[in-house]
Amino acid sequence: MTRAAVVIVVVALIGGCGPSSSYRVSVDPHGQKILTGRISPAILESDSSFQWYKKNYDSFTPDSASVAFLSSAAKNIHFIVFGGTWCGDTKRELPKFFKTVSLARIPESNIELYGVDRSKRSSDGLTETYDITSVPTFIVISGGKELGRIVEQPEESIELDLMHIVQKK
DSSP states (O other), rough: OOOHHHHHHHHHHTTTTTTTOOEEEEEETTEEEEEEEEEHHHHHHHHHGHHHHHHHHHOOOOHHHHHHHHHOOTTTHHHHHEEEOOOOHHHHHHHHHHHHHHHHHHHGGGEEEOOTTTTTTOOOOOHHHOOOOOOOOEEEEEEEEEEEEESSSOOSOOOHHHHHHHHTT
């Protein structure tokens, strides 16, 4: 077993021990780390393979009116997010989404984040359930019903598009 394979196995075993950690780690032929299954922003923040996350999170300043609206109107909204750690659109939009919901004080328990492989599949079958064909996909749910989704890139900006979707409820 190569050293890289041992490291991958150890990381997968350690990462899979937590109560909300149900993801798999793989490395593509170019050496890029891919996470599939349920993940968290903390995983992306703490892993040096995903330096894009912190960089893009820190450099983004969301529209304050949208954040204020989401802070008051989206406390009971549920978000299901699918992204690819290998995907340029995910690298751009995922940190913006998490910065927006963090500033809006949306509870982490209201957000589910799933990593997908290059075929846009997760290991749990949810990509088929939610008909995921492109990433990132941000699904906004209220009362068990989908209000809307943002696919690949927002029409205006992540925070404005989220505000418009939540206003529909």
